[in-house]
Amino acid sequence: MRKRCLAAIWLLTLCFTLSLNPPVFADVATGDVIDTTNWQKIEGLVPTSVLNWVKKGDFVLEIDKLNYDPVEMYPDFQMKAFKTNVGKYALDAENGIIDVKTGKLPKHIVGLPFPKIDPEDPKLCEKVMYNNHYMQYQPDNLKFPYEGINVGRNSGWERESEALWSQMAMDGNPWAVKRPNS
Numbered sequence: 001m002r003k004r005c006l007a008a009i010w011l012l013t014l015c016f017t018l019s020l021n022p023p024v025f026a027d028v029a030t031g032d033v034i035d036t037t038n039w040q041k042i043e044g045l046v047p048t049s050v051l052n053w054v055k056k057g058d059f060v061l062e063i064d065k066l067n068y069d070p071v072e073m074y075p076d077f078q079m080k081a082f083k084t085n086v087g088k089y090a091l092d093a094e095n096g097i098i099d100v101k102t103g104k105l106p107k108h109i110v111g112l113p114f115p116k117i118d119p120e121d122p123k124l125c126e127k128v129m130y131n132n133h134y135m136q137y138q139p140d141n142l143k144f145p146y147e148g149i150n151v152g153r154n155s156g157w158e159r160e161s162e163a164l165w166s167q168m169a170m171d172g173n174p175w176a177v178k179r180p181n182s
Contacts, residue, residue: 034061058153077174078138081111089113095126109134110174137172 027041028034034042039054042061046054053059074082089106092098097113099106112134114127121127143166150158169176 028063030063030065032063034063075138078111082115085109085111085113085115091123091126095123097130108176109171111172134172136167137169137176140169140173140175142167 028045032038032041034054036055036057039051042054043051046061050059054061088100089097089109090100092103096105097109098104112131114131117124117127117131143164145162145164147160147162149160152158
């Protein structure tokens with residue numbers, strides 16, 4: 001309980017701190033190419049490390065627009081859950097997810113448990129974190145190799161690591177309970 005309270009306080013502090021930053025308005029438009037000659041256009045819009053890469057000529061940004069609506073990229077079960085999960089779940093006094101009808105922990109949740117969150121909700125941060133957790137199960141079970149290569153500016157290749165990512169959807173996905181044809 002104490003860890004959850006500290007985590008909630010930390011998240012609320014983070015949300016408050018981020019809300020204090022003054023708004024930064026983009027001076028970029030579709031078709032712009034940001035490089036060493038005009039890096040000032042993205043100052044304050046990207047992390048300092050990215051800005052430094054552009055300044056040094058290590059990175060060029062080509063500004064374009066998305067040709068799709070990211071919401072349409074969700075699987076069908078999530079698109080349905082955007083409607084069916086509204087108001088279906090709540091958080092109890094200890095910030096555990098409960099089914100509003102029964103007041104108990106749900107046996108299985110499909111999709112994001114909190115598809116619409118009121119910005120004034122005192123448990124906003126906790127609900128956003130639950131949605132973030134459940135978002136990881138949208139693509140179903142995952143298993144794929146990946147590698148990381150560290151390259152230094154002057155030294156070139158420094159080291160390489162290989163790993164295998166493995167993720168099992170335990171909730172949030174309709175197949176986490178029973179696989180089709182099984």
